[in-house]
Amino acid sequence: MVNLLNFKSNPLNVTGEENIVKPAFYMPNRLSVAAGKALHQLLDGKVCYLVDPTFPPAPEIMDYLQKKNVQIEYFDFRKTTSRRVREQIMDRLHAGLSVVFLPGMVAKTRGCLADVPSPFLKHVGSLHISPVPVFLGFYTDNLADLSLNDPQAGCREELCILPQLHPGPQTGERLLSAWMQKGSELYSAHPLLRTSLTTQLIRSIKAHPKAEIIDGLTGSTLPNFKLLGVSMTVARIIQKRQCARVGVILPPGAGGTIATLSCLLAGVTPVLINYASSKAAFESTVRQAGLNCFITARKFMEKLSTFPWPPAEQLILVEDLLKTLDKKTLIANVLMAKAAPASMICKMFDTDARRNNDEAVMLFTSGSSGEPKGVALTHRMVLANVAQCANRIPLEDESFLASLPIFHSFGLTVTMMLPLLTGYSFCAYPNPTDARNLCDLVRKYKLTICCATPTFARAMLRRAEEETFRSVRYFIVGAEKLQPDLEREFKERCGVELLEGYGLTEASPVCAVNMPDAPPVQGSAFYIPGTVKRTIGTLLPGIAMRITDLDDDSKVLPLTERGMIWFKGANIFSGYVGKADMNPEIFRDGWFKSGDIGSMDLNGFITLGGRLSRFSKIGGEMVPHEGVELALSEGLQLDPAAEGGVQIAVTGVSDAQKGEALVLLSALPQHQRASEEKQILAELRNILAERQMPLLWAPKYVVPVEAIPVLPTGKLDLRGCKLLAEEALASQI
Numbered sequence: 001m002v003n004l005l006n007f008k009s010n011p012l013n014v015t016g017e018e019n020i021v022k023p024a025f026y027m028p029n030r031l032s033v034a035a036g037k038a039l040h041q042l043l044d045g046k047v048c049y050l051v052d053p054t055f056p057p058a059p060e061i062m063d064y065l066q067k068k069n070v071q072i073e074y075f076d077f078r079k080t081t082s083r084r085v086r087e088q089i090m091d092r093l094h095a096g097l098s099v100v101f102l103p104g105m106v107a108k109t110r111g112c113l114a115d116v117p118s119p120f121l122k123h124v125g126s127l128h129i130s131p132v133p134v135f136l137g138f139y140t141d142n143l144a145d146l147s148l149n150d151p152q153a154g155c156r157e158e159l160c161i162l163p164q165l166h167p168g169p170q171t172g173e174r175l176l177s178a179w180m181q182k183g184s185e186l187y188s189a190h191p192l193l194r195t196s197l198t199t200q201l202i203r204s205i206k207a208h209p210k211a212e213i214i215d216g217l218t219g220s221t222l223p224n225f226k227l228l229g230v231s232m233t234v235a236r237i238i239q240k241r242q243c244a245r246v247g248v249i250l251p252p253g254a255g256g257t258i259a260t261l262s263c264l265l266a267g268v269t270p271v272l273i274n275y276a277s278s279k280a281a282f283e284s285t286v287r288q289a290g291l292n293c294f295i296t297a298r299k300f301m302e303k304l305s306t307f308p309w310p311p312a313e314q315l316i317l318v319e320d321l322l323k324t325l326d327k328k329t330l331i332a333n334v335l336m337a338k339a340a341p342a343s344m345i346c347k348m349f350d351t352d353a354r355r356n357n358d359e360a361v362m363l364f365t366s367g368s369s370g371e372p373k374g375v376a377l378t379h380r381m382v383l384a385n386v387a388q389c390a391n392r393i394p395l396e397d398e399s400f401l402a403s404l405p406i407f408h409s410f411g412l413t414v415t416m417m418l419p420l421l422t423g424y425s426f427c428a429y430p431n432p433t434d435a436r437n438l439c440d441l442v443r444k445y446k447l448t449i450c451c452a453t454p455t456f457a458r459a460m461l462r463r464a465e466e467e468t469f470r471s472v473r474y475f476i477v478g479a480e481k482l483q484p485d486l487e488r489e490f491k492e493r494c495g496v497e498l499l500e501g502y503g504l505t506e507a508s509p510v511c512a513v514n515m516p517d518a519p520p521v522q523g524s525a526f527y528i529p530g531t532v533k534r535t536i537g538t539l540l541p542g543i544a545m546r547i548t549d550l551d552d553d554s555k556v557l558p559l560t561e562r563g564m565i566w567f568k569g570a571n572i573f574s575g576y577v578g579k580a581d582m583n584p585e586i587f588r589d590g591w592f593k594s595g596d597i598g599s600m601d602l603n604g605f606i607t608l609g610g611r612l613s614r615f616s617k618i619g620g621e622m623v624p625h626e627g628v629e630l631a632l633s634e635g636l637q638l639d640p641a642a643e644g645g646v647q648i649a650v651t652g653v654s655d656a657q658k659g660e661a662l663v664l665l666s667a668l669p670q671h672q673r674a675s676e677e678k679q680i681l682a683e684l685r686n687i688l689a690e691r692q693m694p695l696l697w698a699p700k701y702v703v704p705v706e707a708i709p710v711l712p713t714g715k716l717d718l719r720g721c722k723l724l725a726e727e728a729l730a731s732q733i
Contacts, residue, residue, distance in 0.1 A: 010138075010151055014038050016161035021132055022046070023098040024164060025089055027124060028134035029114035029179045030103050032151045033060050035136045035159045039100065040068065042161070048092040048099050052077050054525035055104035055120070071097065077119065078525075082126035089129055107518040107527035111392040111541045112149045114179055117526040118602035121172030133162040133175050135182040139190060143200065144395060144422050146387035147187055147541040158186050172602050173558040180544040181568070187384070187542025188570040196355035197379040198264040199346050201420055202228065206342040208423030213254045216403075216429035216441045222254045224420075228345070229334030231258050233325055235265035235349065237316070238295075245269040245362065247286070247294035247310075251430030252402045252411055255318050259295040260406065260416070264360065265349045271362040272407040274372070276711075279308045281372050285364050286310070288374045288578055355379050362577070363409055365505050374577030375505045377409075384570035385413050385508035386421050388540035392513060393449075393474060400426035401450045403438055409509035410478065414451055435459035439468045446471035453479045453715070457498065458486050458640075469496045476501050476513060478536075480715050481608075481626070483640050487533075502536035502608065504594060508571040512606050513537040528603050538604035543569035545600060546591060550612070550622060553588055559600040562609055566591040613718055616652035616660040623697050625650040628662065628688070631697075635687030636668070646708040650699065651721040653729060661700040663725040665708055672704040703728040 012034045020042055028039070040047060048071040051057060055077070065072060073088060089099050101124070103115040124131065138148040138155045148155055162178050165171060205211075209225040238246060246263050248270045250256040263270035271289045274281065285291075294310050297318040301309060309315070336345065346352065354360070360379045364372040400419050404411030419426045427445050429438060432452065439460055442450060450469070452460065454477050469475065475490070478501040487498050501513030514537035515530040531537070539545060547563040549555035557563045572592045575583035586593040597609040614625040628650045633640070638647055648666050655661035664671075664684065671680055685698045709720030 010034060010153070010155050010157050012038055012157040012159060014042070014159045014161075017042060019132065019161045019163050021164055023093045023096055025093065025127075025129050025131045026098060026100040026134055027116075027131040027175055028101070028103060028136060029116060030136050030149075031057070031061060031115075031134075032136065032138075032157060033058070033064055034151075034157055036061050036064060038159055039134065040065075040070070043098045043100075045070070046097050047071070048073060048097045050075070050089075050099060050101045052104060052120075054078070054523075055106070055117075056523050057102045057104050061102065077123050082123065085123070086127045086129060089127065104524060104526070105521045106524050107520045108149060109392070109515040109518050109528070109530040109538075110149055110394045111147065111388075112528055113183060113539070113541070113604055114176070115528075117528050118172075119526065121175060121602040124175065125170055125172035127171070128167065129171075130165050130167045131171065131175060132164045133178040133182075135160045135162060135179050135186075137183055137186050139186070141192055143192065143204075143383070143387050144390040146190060146192060147183075147391050160186070170558045170560070173560055176600075176602060176604065177544075177546065177559055180539070184542055184544035184569050187388075190570075192387070193380040193384050193570050194356045195379070195383070196346075196352050197360045197382050197417075198349070198351040198354070199342075200383060201261065201264070201417075202345050202351065203342045204421045204423055205337075206345075209338060211419070211423050211425045213257060214425065214427040214445060215253060216427050216437065217253075225338040226334055227254070227257065227261065229337035230330065231261040231265055232333040232337060232345070232349070233330050234258060234262035234321065237321065237325075238262055238266040238268060241293050241316075243268055243293045245271050245289050245291055246316075247271045247273050247289070247291045248406075249273045249275050249294055249296040249307075250300060250318075250406070251275075251428075252404065252406050252416065253428035253430060255297055255300075256406050256428075257416060257420070259318075260361070260412075263295075265351070267350070267354055269359050269362050269376070271364075272412060274364060274405075274407045275304055275307055276405070277372070281364075282308050284371055285374075288364075288372075289362060357574075361412065363407060363412065363505055373579060373582075375409075375573055376577055377412075377508055377573070381508045381571050381573060382413060382417055383421075384542065385510055385540075386418050388542055388569075388571060389414060389418055389510055390422055392515065392540050395422060395424070396473075398424045398448045398473075399445060400424060401438065401442060401447045402426040402428040403430075403432040403456075404451060405432070408479075409505040410451060410503060413508055414476075414510065432456050433459060435463040439463045439465070442472065443468050443470075448473045450475045452477055454482050454486055454498075455480065457490070461486070461490055461493065464494055466494070469494045472496055474499060474515075478502055478513075484534075485640060497531070499531065500536055502606070506573045506592060506594075507543075507567060507569075508573070510540060510571075511536075511543055511567060512539050529605075532601070532603070532605040535601075535605040535607050537606070539606070540571075543567060543571065545606070547599060550597065553593065560602065562597065562599045564612065565594045565596045565598050565606075567594055568592065616662060618655075618660050618662070618696055619658045621694075621696055623662065625652070625662070628693075628697050628699070631688055631691050631693055632664070632684060635684075635690065638668075646710055646716065649708045649716055649721050651718070651725050653701075653722070653725050655700070662698070663701045663703055663729065664699040665703050665705050665721055665724060667705055667708055671702055674704070677702050701725070701729055 092099050137158045140155045205224040205228045212221045212223045248259045260270045295316045357378050359376045361377045402415035406412045475496050476499045482500040499514045503509030517530040546566045547557045600606050610624050610626045615622045652660045709717035
């Protein structure tokens with residue numbers, strides 16, 4: 001049953017009344033005035049409230065409770081023993097009163113799941129009293145504010161009473177998990193996510209007609225209303241091709257954006273092609289997606305002369321298209337895009353015909369560990385992830401650097417769809433490795449949001465001057481591990497804090513990110529940080545995470561224990577295209593198996609331990625390739641900023657004795673002579689021993705190579721590394 005309680009501020013939906021237990025210990029993730037009133041009424045006013053004066057609740061909540069003349073007990077969690085607190089709570093429960101812990105006001109970044117800092121969750125866990133979790137979330141129909149960490153005018157509040165937790169250890173972890181899962185459930189049920197990405201793009205473009213795409217090569221600009229008018233014209237041409245999917249082979253910029261938007265308007269799926277991939281990977285993509293029509297540009301074809309271009313009859317060339325467009329039609333469409341209401345344009349193209357779980361865009365994974373796999377991003381997935389990003393990143397007067405390719409899910413969602421759907425400009429540049437020009441663009445256009453891999457960020461740092469990044473508010477890095485030296489040097493030289501995040505193509509892609517710390521709240525002794533070093537940050541709103549045993553997917557572990565990471569949320573895909581045999585292996589009860597190993601602390605910060613594919617099981621023990629690489633890099637005094645790039649890599653091969661054996665691929669000059677392999681292996685064992693690492697972690701083989709295989713993003717080509725090792729050792733294993 002759902003109650004709709006209307007107080008002076010915002011409407012409040014209350015659910016889960018069947019989970020009310022009287023008396024019981026209640027733990028809300030946060031509490032507004034309206035939610036506090038509702039909870040008080042649901043418990044018939046027979047409540048004792050726990051308040052820590054060093055962690056004070058909002059004054060308006062305290063005013064309400066004091067007017068009600070309710071029982072409030074004050075104590076300092078830092079100075080009171082768990083046994084004493086347990087006795088206090090149990091005394092009130094035996095007296096027939098429910099006990100409600102009142103979350104206080106803490107400094108927190110936008111999109112925080114809870115107002116309860118980790119010390120309190122640890123304290124709750126030590127009480128050994130089964131709590132009733134209470135989840136409060138705030139939701140609007142505005143994409144940028146779909147989920148809020150604080151109530152705002154016009155938002156809808158959702159107060160959910162969850163089932164009482166079973167008694168046992170690690171109550172804090174189980175509370176956090178219950179809050180996360182309910183938040184994900186509510187977020188996924190939001191009506192906005194059932195709409196059309198195309199419709200939302202048109203509405204946003206109409207609402208922000210002067211936002212523009214800046215061409216970083218030429219300096220020319222394309223305002224939103226012209227973008228829409230040109231795309232409307234091109235869409236009609238695409239419709240005549242009668243294709244279900246169209247390949248887009250273009251870099252970030254006006255051309256790539258027009259091609260993508262035109263396909264969406266035409267009711268076909270743009271398949272964003274990785275033009276940096278191998279011939280085999282491209283042919284696999286074409287086959288899996290069923291492509292026979294592609295949009296590209298002649299100039300781009302000239303730059304990529306070695307790319308396995310499709311036959312001419314399958315190509316739509318941007319230059320030829322612009323020449324043959326009927327000028328009167330183009331002008332009419334631009335004027336319509338500027339003057340006509342969004343509803344009229346949406347009706348013309350029937351944009352609501354494809355929405356919600358319908359396929360919107362198709363990407364292919366990088367293939368770092370095998371053949372590229374097709375991922376269909378649905379309308380709800382893209383809308384959800386854009387909203388999640390917008391709710392986590394406080395957007396003000398922003399301008400984006402868009403240099404990541406749009407075939408990379410981060411480039412598509414964060415540096416193209418996010419500004420388009422929230423009304424901001426972006427400066428596009430086709431080459432993410434051209435660090436000098438990227439630095440010039442950031443400085444020239446005073447860009448505020450930069451996104452890159454650590455490899456690309458390091459190249460930019462080499463070319464940066466003291467004032468290059470003065471305008472930058474958020475410099476987000478992901479796709480590979482952020483090295484401490486890069487983070488430190490960026491801060492010292494440029495005054496910029498690199499914010500490490502994490503995502504997967506299968507998650508549209510962003511799952512978690514660090515943000516700058518919020519200023520402290522006066523009167524509160526606690527806060528929830530925005531950034532924790534060596535983590536990938538906290539989950540975006542609406543995403544839930546769980547941990548399972550590495551050897552048994554059905555065994556769920558506490559969040560703070562290291563294991564396999566699984567995700568659930570509106571941004572998570574439903575399976576690989578054409579891989580029916582693979583999909584059951586990666587889904588369980590609606591959860592997606594990420595392939596990454598890690599854990600979460602009680603503030604929600606996630607620490608990664610690497611991908612499962614980057615572990616070898618040797619003698620029954622899981623040995624991390626990245627951990628061995630890091631130790632050897634330190635011992636060999638390798639410079640991660642060296643111009644030569646990656647110099648060593650660890651991979652695994654089968655071994656008759658111990659199941660697997662580690663192999664060190666090395667491009668170092670001192671490792672090139674086979675006659676010295678025994679000496680080299682002894683040196684490697686000594687390096688690991690000096691760092692108190694098990695002998696089991698020592699490589700069994702050294703394979704000299706000319707270069708370590710890497711992908712265009714700078715990430716290791718895991719499949720290529722393994723193949724190199726297997727080929728070199730074919731006669732030995």
